[in-house]
Amino acid sequence: MARSIMIQGTGSNVGKSVLVAGLARAFTRRGLKVVPFKPQNMSNNAAVAENGGEIGRAQALQARAAKRKTHTDMNPILLKPETDTGAQIIVHGQRAGTMRAADYRKDKSKLLGAALESFDRLCADADLVLIEGAGSPAETNLRKGDIANMGFACAAGVPVILVGDIHRGGVIAQIVGTQAVLDSDDLAMIRGFSINRFKGDVSLFDEGRDVIAARTGWPCLGVVPWFDQAWRLPAEDMMDIRSHPVGALKVVVPQLERMANFDDLDPLSAEPEVSVEIVPAGRALPGDADLVLLPGSKSTIGDLAFFRAQGWDVDLYAHVRRGGHVLGLCGGYQMLGKSISDPDGVDGRPGNVPGLGMLDVTTTMSGQKKVSLRNAIAMPGKESVSGYEIHMGRTEGPDCTRAWLEIDGRPEGAASPNGRVRGSYLHGIFASDAFRSSFLKNLGAKSDLAYEDGVENILDELAEHLERHMDLDLLLSMAENPKRA
Template identity: 65%
Template sequence: MTKAIMIQGAGSNVGKSVLVAGIARACVKRGLSVAPFKPQNMSNNAAVTADGGEIGRAQALQARACGLAPQIDMNPVLLKPETDTGAQIIVQGKRVGTLKARDYGKHKATLLPAVLESFYKLSQGRDLVIVEGAGSPAEVNLRDGDIANMGFANAAKVPVALIGDIDRGGVIAQLVGTHAVLPPDDRAWIKGFAINKFRGDPTLFADGMTAIADHTGWHPLGILPWFADAWKLPAEDVMDIASHGKGKFKVAVPRLNRIANFDDLDPLSATPDVSVEIIAEGRPLPGDADLVIIPGSKSTIADLAYFRAQGWDIDLMAHIRRGGRVLGICGGYQMLGKHIIDDEGLEGPPSRVDGLGLLNVETVMRPQKRLALSDATYLPTHDPVSGYEIHLGTTTGPDCENAWLAVDGIPHGAASANGRIQGCYLHGLFAADAFRGAYLRHCDISISDYRYDDMVDATLDALAAHVEQHLDLDALLTIAAAIEAPATMS
């Protein structure tokens, strides 16, 4: 019999994604077969599945915590913002269109059958499915047609544990306020609560736990102290990427307005000899950077205009004159070329724009999205690389003759004649330890021996131990309820 529990938050960024990963790994260590599930996610940081679909990157990390490969059913609805008011809609791994936020609000209820289909399919043969909510159920203005929080809990009959973030302050109001605004039918699904990100002595909040329980009637599940090593896990938000060492090799990354698939940066930011700095709007690219990485983008042409509006194009030219290196990945690769052509208006109004002109290539946007897991080789040293591609557009031109990767045996990427400016479509390449070391040696730095994947798994194990120590996992599993799949899906 498969059981399910849903982890919802009393606000955004309360740590749900990391907590679900920790609970999942802890349950796996107890011998349970576990799968993660998030009905609806909003993120441009996507993961590619083996069958050519895409899901939120956080669900890929949770799958790893469960010892599973990412599957499209783990995140059946993914919203990828393209503008301030509209997003691309991915359903069960595939793009179905682009909608304005107001139109999506009317459309989302029609996606519930697909969400439930994926949920029931994923539950087959499992002991436990851990469901992650999105945002907060207290956003009652979004309740009509909801599939992300209480709408899903009601439809699938899944009990809820509500998480509050004490680091932001006002955690009693977060939880008691959520109880106050929820209608009785929704409130009834919440069976317990926990406090996350506590700093200091947790016993000092004992009276706070009692106050919340008295006001809500919910079962207290524990106080989780701040997990200091969370930074070692792949980041869901680019601003969570921060190097914790004073690396002698400095990487500068402009934060594009629609930055996407920036997981390339996680292994670099965790490398002891490397310092990664995310450059926010209004700041210049630092003059002491050794390498500038222009990351992926959900809207390449719009982000190229944004790049120029910050004056980063001028900073980049100065960086190159000083002998600095440049790497463009996916959308960043497209920006480095001479032209970007989008006659069909796939990423906005039909347009043709000049790129930065640093590589002698041009990109033509085409409607067929490339979604693939790829095995590659770093041509200078023949070190193996594994990664993924997720992009519109085809890039061609003379500098493609200077390919520095081979993807599935085919030359890939482009480079300037002196090799100091490079571009490619392959994401995730820096997770390969041998490649990362070889690439940085070509940038004139030798790095310490360091195994990225081993570190991530060790951190997940430490997170699981943290959860076992501070969360009443036995009570949480008692709260979980058996999944009642319709007869047609059982």
């Protein structure tokens, strides 16, 4: 049976996902057979696992760090928000329905069995299972039925390391306060703490570190300085998306309310000659954009209404009149058509709405959700492209005769007669170096970047960073064989 340890945080976005990725690479480099696991995740930026089905993109990155194939057991419960009060529920990689948040809170404990099944299977084929929590265990109002933090730790019998984020301030209160509100059973699972994202001279926090240790009785596994290259790793949370004004070629991305699968932006952000600008609500799309990229969406019709409410439709029409280019991916592709029909309400409320009308295609939301890894050929240069599909719906129309991708001999995507507006259901296309280079060349930018090699190098640098600043021997000694409650 594999040993395991769980990394929990004092709040959301304290860097748990990146830490687990770095630990996975560090212990893999030491010769251990490592596997990542997150019992419950909430994200619209999903990855397609190699056994089929969806998992959070953070777990896909962590699997890569551990040099393991992705598997749906790594993230057995995935919540994909569709509205402010409801989400699509993915269990073992497959869509299990949609549920309001209040109902999920009542029923989520029933999903603990599914999480434990996946955990047990992973433990059978690993030396070390690194578990990532979600949010904070200090949200005691959510403790009943919890399967993401202490609820899972207690049920599976795994020790916990608590991580605080000094960059957001108040880290002493974060950790000491978490101890203050947890009950005795939960406290018994915690073995130590770590401080993440320190900027400056780490020794300046020695006294603060010692205060936390004295108040909690927990040992500190390290104060981890800010890792400058973290932004170059594939992001899972929309909070991690930021503009990167680097090169002369400007790619503008409207930040949709239910943006999904925005990993399409990661390779573009890494390009020295490309500036990626994320435009938040309330701001106009810049008039000097070379390319406007409409990203995927978890709720296409809802995000189309949001897009129009910002006045971005007017900005986009002006952009095209100026000779600018537009690329829509998945939900963004659907928005570019003449209409979107959802007779059964599979994407939200039933209805039929006009699209932006920039492509002569129509979309019908129906049928089984398509979730698959894909290899494609790009037209006209015949570059090989690797990507994935995660979508509901079917798009058809005259502009599909100008498909610019080919998957298994069938045409994919659509283009306007002048080729300046294009759309496709295929995500992840820009990670393919030859295609990205050709695409950017047509827009006037040069690309010599080996993107995937860059990600590997950063994972190695992250592992070395944690080796320097955390006591990984102590952390490994704290990992235990699960003791099922």
